[in-house]
Amino acid sequence: MTEQFGSTAAAYLTSAVHAQGADLQELAQIAAAIPDARVLDLGCGGGHASFAVAPVVQKVIAYDLSAQMLDVVASAAQERGLDNLAVRQGSADKLDFPDASFDLVCTRFSVHHWRNVPQALREVLRVLKPGGRFIVIDTAAPADVLADTYVQAIELLRDTSHVRNISLNSWRKLLGQAGFAIASDKTWKLRLEFDSWVARMRTPAGNVAAIKALWDSAPQEVKDYFALDGAYSFSIDVAMLQARKS
Numbered sequence: 021m022t023e024q025f026g027s028t029a030a031a032y033l034t035s036a037v038h039a040q041g042a043d044l045q046e047l048a049q050i051a052a053a054i055p056d057a058r059v060l061d062l063g064c065g066g067g068h069a070s071f072a073v074a075p076v077v078q079k080v081i082a083y084d085l086s087a088q089m090l091d092v093v094a095s096a097a098q099e100r101g102l103d104n105l106a107v108r109q110g111s112a113d114k115l116d117f118p119d120a121s122f123d124l125v126c127t128r129f130s131v132h133h134w135r136n137v138p139q140a141l142r143e144v145l146r147v148l149k150p151g152g153r154f155i156v157i158d159t160a161a162p163a164d165v166l167a168d169t170y171v172q173a174i175e176l177l178r179d180t181s182h183v184r185n186i187s188l189n190s191w192r193k194l195l196g197q198a199g200f201a202i203a204s205d206k207t208w209k210l211r212l213e214f215d216s217w218v219a220r221m222r223t224p225a226g227n228v229a230a231i232k233a234l235w236d237s238a239p240q241e242v243k244d245y246f247a248l249d250g251a252y253s254f255s256i257d258v259a260m261l262q263a264r265k266s
Contacts, residue, residue, distance in 0.1 A: 063130025
C-alpha cells in the first residue's frame with residue numbers, strides 16, 4: 021500500500037473529494053470543544069482532517085503508513101503555518117504511542133484500507149485518554165448485498181490496496197466489541213466524478229475498462245442505488261460515527 025499511495029500522494033492533497041466537505045467543519049467544531057486537545061489523525065492521507073483541526077487544538081499528529089504521503093502533509097502544514105502539526109509513520113494496528121496519549125483520535129477515508137480493523141480499534145482505545153473521543157468517517161458498504169457486491173468489486177479494480185467498505189451496522193458492532201460507547205452515527209452520499217476518481221489512483225486502462233463493463237452489466241436497481249450516470253460517475257455511501265472511551 022505504501023507504493024500504491026506514494027506515487028499518488030500529491031493528487032490526494034489537491035483532491036476536492038478529500039479536501040472539502042461539511043464533515044471537516046464538524047470535525048473541527050468537535051475538536052475545538054475539547055480544551056488543549058491532543059489529536060491523532062489516523063491514516064491521515066493528504067492530511068485534510070489534520071489541517072481542519074490544527075488551528076483549534078494544542079497538538080495534532082498526522083499518522084500514515086506512506087512516507088511519501090507524510091512528506092506531502094508536512095510540506096503543506098509548513099506552507100500553512102501549522103506549527104502544532106507533526107507527522108509520524110506507522111501502521112494503524114500497531115500505534116507507537118503510550119497509553120492514554122490523546123483526547124481525540126479521528127480517521128477519515130482510511131479504514132477501508134486497513135487489514136485488521138479489530139486490532140486497530142483496540143489500539144485506538146488504548147491510546148485514548150479515559151473519556152476520549154474517536155471519530156470515524158469513511159466510505160460505507162450498502163446494506164443491500166447486491167449493491168455491496170458491485171461496489172466492492174469496482175473499488176478493488178480501481179485500487180488494489182482497497183480491503184473493504186464497512187456497513188453502518190457492522191461499524192456499530194465493531195466499535196461495541198472493541199469497548200467503545202457510540203455517541204452518534206449518520207450516513208450521506210458522496211458524489212464521485214469517474215474520470216478524476218480513477219486518474220487520482222492511476223488505475224490501469226484495462227481495469228478502467230473492466231469497471232465500466234461491470235457498471236454496464238449491473239442490474240437497474242444497482243445503477244439507481246448509486247445514481248450512476250452516462251459518464252460512469254456515481255454516488256457512494258459515507259458513514260460518520262462518534263464514539264467514546266468509557
